[in-house]
Amino acid sequence: MTAFGASPERTARDLFAQAAGEAFDDAALEPDAVEELFYGNFMGEFAEVQGHQGPLMAEAAGVSGPSTRIESACASSGVAVRHGVNQVRSGQADVVLVGGAERMKNISTAEGTKALSAAADALWEIKAGVTFPGAYSLMANSYFDEFGGTREDLAHIAVKNHSNAVENDLAQFQMAIDIDDVLEAPTVSSPFGLYDCSPMSDGASAAVLVSEEFAEANGLDTSVAITGVGQGSDSLALQDRVSIPETPAAVEAGETAYEDAGITPEDVDVAEVHDCFTIAEVLALESLGFYEPGEAITAAREGETTIDGELPVNLSGGLKAKGHPVGATGGAQISEMTKLLRGDHVNSDAVSDATVGLTHNAGGTVASCVVHVLEVVE
């Protein structure tokens, strides 16, 4: 993945070319080995007036063969990874390039807010003034009413994820914050202040997926494998869901991925979850079976998900501090988790015995969710 942050003058094609080039170097493969591209992007039409990005990004990466853009809001590149895995598993391809990119900082915050809200229901939500922070705020206030919890509980999640990013040179915010910083920040949409929200970011991610046979035949170092894949969907609009503070698409994605990998939540050593807003980390941990509904709100506060906790969550800094270039996020989770398990991430020492990692990438208010299980296989 590229460093995430503000590079407003760089095009998405340039960002993705960089990420793809680094992925080729890491895999010790040349672009001509790739048989197919699955590429995630959400708001290219808003930010760059650029659609039809599959062929564009294939060319930027030096790849020929079929190329497809996946758009599933913030889950775009996670879904792209899933398609790549399925393509390899089915025997349709031995080498697939997956990833995504997003250019967001070349437009104003107001225009970016408008672009992001397109992941919600255009009739029933956007026409009522629902923004993305607003939608997750509706979920947070519903959660507080149903299960309890406070803004301070959420603040501990922001503090944790910023702390994890301090030494991560790829992160947008290598900056520690404290509880007061979070609680005293300007309100975006109640109960969220600025530090409850992930930022707008520029960045790209890429990974080369290969079959076991190809890796063996070519002597590739593939010490980490994707062993479980799952995806779920839900009603797009919050108003059409049975329970607003729960995310059944993540439950479905998680259960499918666990079954696929032959593991249970108890086997997971480290997780990267989609903390686009602080409450989103809570909902993810509960949906993935790490906590019962209503129980994950205090996980960060109690130190259970901190870097030295029982289940470290978002050691990369998460979306909150690493940054959230929407279409790149799911692929970046795969990249960061691979490094964490492989031992070459700046925070790998915190999970040196870890053999099973999980990534959770959500679109919209988790109307889309894709979960991957990664395991050390050497």
Place this chain on the structure above:
Amino acid sequence: MSDTRNEGFDDFLDAVEDGDPYYLEGPAGDGSLPPRRIDPATGSRELTEKPLPETGEIVTHTQTHVASPGFADDAPFVVAVAEFGPVKITGQMREIDAEDVEIGQTVDIGIDRSETMEERLVVFRPSE
């Protein structure tokens, strides 16, 4: 979006303005909102218009300070989701201070226009 009507959705707004709001009932007694051709709960194509309950109950709310450009002059505003029998509807609160909005409050549905774009939107007012 363009000024062209959105069939189903704008029909619903018209019905609210006319004092005759409705929802769509599926064969299992479940509710949904237009535009629909297929019942999301059962897959049935048998959808029947039913009168929307006169009052709803707020199930969640938020006060938005950072708005999209289309609501820039409206901010801050309160968005709420209210439950009217078998359907939930999203709208903005009117005739109540933001700090007084609570989950569980009873509201009436109406139509207002946004300040920024002067577009129609669903609003809720505290029931008398």
